[in-house]
Amino acid sequence: MIGDKLVIEEHHTKRATEICDFLSGEIGERFTISIAGESGSGKSELASEIARIMSERGIPSAILQQDDYFVFPPRTNHEMRKRNIEQVGTYEVKLDFLDCNLRSYRRGENPIYKPLVIFDEDRITTEELDLSGIRLLIAEGTYTSVLQFIDRRIFIDRNYFETLESRKRRARDSFEPFMEEVLRREHEIISSHRRFADMIIPASFDRVERVERGKGGL
Numbered sequence: 001m002i003g004d005k006l007v008i009e010e011h012h013t014k015r016a017t018e019i020c021d022f023l024s025g026e027i028g029e030r031f032t033i034s035i036a037g038e039s040g041s042g043k044s045e046l047a048s049e050i051a052r053i054m055s056e057r058g059i060p061s062a063i064l065q066q067d068d069y070f071v072f073p074p075r076t077n078h079e080m081r082k083r084n085i086e087q088v089g090t091y092e093v094k095l096d097f098l099d100c101n102l103r104s105y106r107r108g109e110n111p112i113y114k115p116l117v118i119f120d121e122d123r124i125t126t127e128e129l130d131l132s133g134i135r136l137l138i139a140e141g142t143y144t145s146v147l148q149f150i151d152r153r154i155f156i157d158r159n160y161f162e163t164l165e166s167r168k169r170r171a172r173d174s175f176e177p178f179m180e181e182v183l184r185r186e187h188e189i190i191s192s193h194r195r196f197a198d199m200i201i202p203a204s205f206d207r208v209e210r211v212e213r214g215k216g217g218l
Helices: 010-023 043-056 074-083 095-106 164-170 177-196
Strands: 031-037 061-065 112-118 123-129 136-140 152-157 199-202
Touching: 010 043, 010 199, 031 043, 031 095, 031 177, 043 061, 043 136, 043 152, 061 095, 074 177, 095 112, 095 136, 152 177
Parallel strands: 031 136, 031 152, 061 136, 152 199
Antiparallel strands: 112 123
């Protein structure tokens, strides 16, 4: 998404390094991971650091942001939510489109065509993404744990109370009372996805906990 603001801190870099250490031996020609969690939990920052570290280690990496796959652009989506709070949820996002892009990557199809949100203009366009040579593709976003074409799933276990300061620093979200209801509804959905995780970062962001699961299974 054009216009997104990242606030990368030491704990993002440390956890990204730890995850890269865990994953380095698993990554072959094409590998996918998801990074999920609630709004402001640090998904984008963690994804950015993983991509940077992996690329420095000779594993070219790229990121797909769930925010690009929303049905409506950000400000329009906010207004739609205000009209009908019941629409908050996974159906606001074209998860099938994101999964299709991941499947195309794993099949070696290139380039892929994906939506692109231009935040400041509140509009969605399309971009061609060249993934030739990319060995790690990262899907990051609130609901990415439920995507099908993922090899490893990472979950940041922080709720919307614990992400308040991060959301303030990001300065992207509105802090009107209505947003508390949105975040509460998102929490009910996203917290249930924790069970899909192969790696969990607790609220303290001080470690990565590995979960013994079958590779890529939901």
